[in-house]
Amino acid sequence: MWNKMMQILGLSDEEPRTEKMRELAREDHSSDVVQMQRKAAVVSLHTQKQLKMILCEPKSFEEAQTIADHLRTHRPVVLNLHKAQFDHAIRIMDFISGTIYALGGRMEKIGHQIFLCAPDNVEIQGAISDLLKQQTEYNQAASKSK
CATH class of the missing domain: 3.30.110.150 (SepF-like protein)
Known part of the structure; x- marks a missing residue:
């Protein structure tokens, strides 16, 4: 409670909360990247199979x-x-x-x-x-x- 009062009055350091929010944002971003990598299909253009006539x-x-x-x-x-x-x-x-x-x-x-x-x-x-x-x-x- 004392920390909240100090934050409202602007006398406390808000750095711990900001750092925590940054860490959460990084975790969300990294999980989004992992999900995008799972969904993306990688297709090589040089593995075209040979055509027979x-x-x-x-x-x-x-x-x-x-x-x-x-x-x-x-x-x-x-x-x-x-x-x-x-x-x-x-x-x-x-x-x-x-x-x-x-x-x-x-x-x-x-x-x-x-x-x-x-x-x-x-x-x-x-x-x-x-x-x-x-x-x-x-x-x-x-x-x-x-």
Whole structure:
């Protein structure tokens, strides 16, 4: 009681109380930092896993499911249909295009009966079909000039 009276009159030293408040504030701050560290997830930018590209030359429709499984595991697939019979190639393309649509991916033609099938985690830039079209037009113009 005597200390309180002295503090009210301004005659006592308030340093012990101020120091105690500072210590409490430091403890609160350190506990906040610990809680923030527990909540924060640290992600290294250099630990990106290596992406594999799968090359497939199916001969029959039975191989289409294996190709779809690669796409489901987020691996891009280059699909060469040269070895497949025409009716099998059409069925394979129907199955794979449905898979790609369901996964939100893309399919690009990169040559005659060759397709790049990419899941949603792979971005495709550019268009080879434009280059093929330009090459065809150039070849046609060159043959007319002869």
